[in-house]
Amino acid sequence: MIRRVLVGVLAAALLAGCSSDPATPARPVGDPRPGVLRVLAGSELADLRPVLDEAAKATGVTVELSFTGTLDGAESVANGQAEAGFDALWFSSNRYLELLPDAAKRLGTPTRVMSSPVVLGLPTSKVEELGWSGRRVGWAEIAEAAGRKAFTYGMTDPSTSNSGFSALVGVASALAGSGSALDAAAIASVAPRLKDFFAAQTLSAGSSGWLSEAYQRRARGEDPGPEVDGLVNYESVLLSLNASGLLPEPLTLVYPNDGVVTADYPLTLLTSAGSDARGVHERLSEYLRSPDVQRRISEVTGRRPANPQVALGDRFAVRDLVELPFPGTGAAVDGLVTAYFDQLRRPSRTLYVLDTSGSMEGDRIDGLRQAVIGLTGADTSLSGRFSRFHGREQVTLLPFSSSPREPLRFSVTGDAELGQIRSAAEGLEATGGTAIYSSLRRGYDVLRAQAADDPDRFTSIVLMTDGENTSGDAFPAFAAFHSGLDPAMKGVPVFPVLFGESANDEMRQVAAMSGGKVFDARGRTLAEAFKEIRGYQ
Numbered sequence: 001m002i003r004r005v006l007v008g009v010l011a012a013a014l015l016a017g018c019s020s021d022p023a024t025p026a027r028p029v030g031d032p033r034p035g036v037l038r039v040l041a042g043s044e045l046a047d048l049r050p051v052l053d054e055a056a057k058a059t060g061v062t063v064e065l066s067f068t069g070t071l072d073g074a075e076s077v078a079n080g081q082a083e084a085g086f087d088a089l090w091f092s093s094n095r096y097l098e099l100l101p102d103a104a105k106r107l108g109t110p111t112r113v114m115s116s117p118v119v120l121g122l123p124t125s126k127v128e129e130l131g132w133s134g135r136r137v138g139w140a141e142i143a144e145a146a147g148r149k150a151f152t153y154g155m156t157d158p159s160t161s162n163s164g165f166s167a168l169v170g171v172a173s174a175l176a177g178s179g180s181a182l183d184a185a186a187i188a189s190v191a192p193r194l195k196d197f198f199a200a201q202t203l204s205a206g207s208s209g210w211l212s213e214a215y216q217r218r219a220r221g222e223d224p225g226p227e228v229d230g231l232v233n234y235e236s237v238l239l240s241l242n243a244s245g246l247l248p249e250p251l252t253l254v255y256p257n258d259g260v261v262t263a264d265y266p267l268t269l270l271t272s273a274g275s276d277a278r279g280v281h282e283r284l285s286e287y288l289r290s291p292d293v294q295r296r297i298s299e300v301t302g303r304r305p306a307n308p309q310v311a312l313g314d315r316f317a318v319r320d321l322v323e324l325p326f327p328g329t330g331a332a333v334d335g336l337v338t339a340y341f342d343q344l345r346r347p348s349r350t351l352y353v354l355d356t357s358g359s360m361e362g363d364r365i366d367g368l369r370q371a372v373i374g375l376t377g378a379d380t381s382l383s384g385r386f387s388r389f390h391g392r393e394q395v396t397l398l399p400f401s402s403s404p405r406e407p408l409r410f411s412v413t414g415d416a417e418l419g420q421i422r423s424a425a426e427g428l429e430a431t432g433g434t435a436i437y438s439s440l441r442r443g444y445d446v447l448r449a450q451a452a453d454d455p456d457r458f459t460s461i462v463l464m465t466d467g468e469n470t471s472g473d474a475f476p477a478f479a480a481f482h483s484g485l486d487p488a489m490k491g492v493p494v495f496p497v498l499f500g501e502s503a504n505d506e507m508r509q510v511a512a513m514s515g516g517k518v519f520d521a522r523g524r525t526l527a528e529a530f531k532e533i534r535g536y537q
Contacts, residue, residue, distance in 0.1 A: 036062045037280050040082050041090040043067035047301050061284045078103045083270055087277035092162040092263035095326050110266035111285035114303035117260040117321055118166040121238035121251035122230035126151055136257035139174035147196025154203030154211050155232040159337055159386045160535035163208045166261035167232045168340055171197055173324040174258040181328035184335050191343060198345040202226040204458055206535020212237050219247055223515035225491030236302035239315055259322035342391035348537050349394040349450060349457040353443045355465035356399040360430040364466055371526035372425035376418040387534040396446055397424055400439035401432030402471045407446050436465050438472030441481055444489055459492050460537045466500030475506050482513055495533050497521050
């Protein structure tokens, strides 16, 4: 089993589901100023902007949000860098940070502003087919139906998004049925039923926002890929999907009667905040918790009010929810997330189509080497410790220049295979032209052969090039080839990485036709982009 380092997992879980746009490391928004609260926040909180604009007029407090959708934000809290540029934090929960001693000591006064449980949303017709219409069901019944593929769903990666992590904790805690926090023995005892539950997961994502958008496209038949009946996500996200009117059929929210895990969004002052920041935090907190503003927040965001004096609106079908216990130790969190990747969920198959043309000579090819090597566990940063290749994962490197080179295949079971991948990456050399589309086409041949022997995997392609196509097939030929693929291959998402002088429009078209997503590495390192992609594989 490939072990994750505890602190990386905990910090990953800190982050709430992020927007679909690539996130950049949060940076300080300026020096302390009277009447200004500088907040390091999860990027999903962008939907609060109308409320915060109104707060500025009512209270004189200006909230300057610096969004983070990567582990850089969590790392800056744990190592103290956040204190140099921020007064407060605003993530989905503090429970994870409180298990990190270096972060916990920096947490000051929290104000719970709103909440949203993580639940299952399925089309109404599917709920009726399952016999769940008009009655409450528990996680055990949901897991049993998932194990026989009576429905399928999408969920975020629990090491990068709080909604996925909350779902993992929720179903594990409920199946354990002890009423106490999970420990290693409890996790082991429910592993078979957890495996049943995750057998029905057919879509993964690094953020709740992108997951929601991908689900909409699948539901409308705009994206290729496996069928996805529903979503495990925040209640607020599912309600927003229904309100959008963009789904062919509305979702019925399934609230397991044995409990959920809820995000409570505490606006938390840092202990290092100055006296003025403390004052504006108190003034803002009082405003945000007032009944009228609580109702406004619920209206704008679809989240539940935190003030118990404010009644829930009609949209919230279930009022009283059982809150499941959160793991009380870091070891339990570490074991649960590690088990998810190495034992419980369907394993991954990842193909890296890597530009090693002459234009990559120098710093670029070195950056590519380091990006791949980092995924073997060599990157010991907070963000690198959880993004390494998983146990049971099939990894293929397909370097190309004027033509595709011989694919290098690896099946990861432990450190030996990670070392082999590291050696292969160290041997990458830059020379020749740039045959992007002939090489990408060759990649599908590799995947087709692998899928014939073992079809039940999350499969994806990472395409990295620093320039335009100069050799082999042109883009129109590849587009025609892709349109003729069988449904399984057509639905393999391609994640192009924008780098150097790559043809941005063509890369976006490749992502769109495959149901993938573009990642931009032009303002950051390839290693950072490769780590972000891991949440979608």
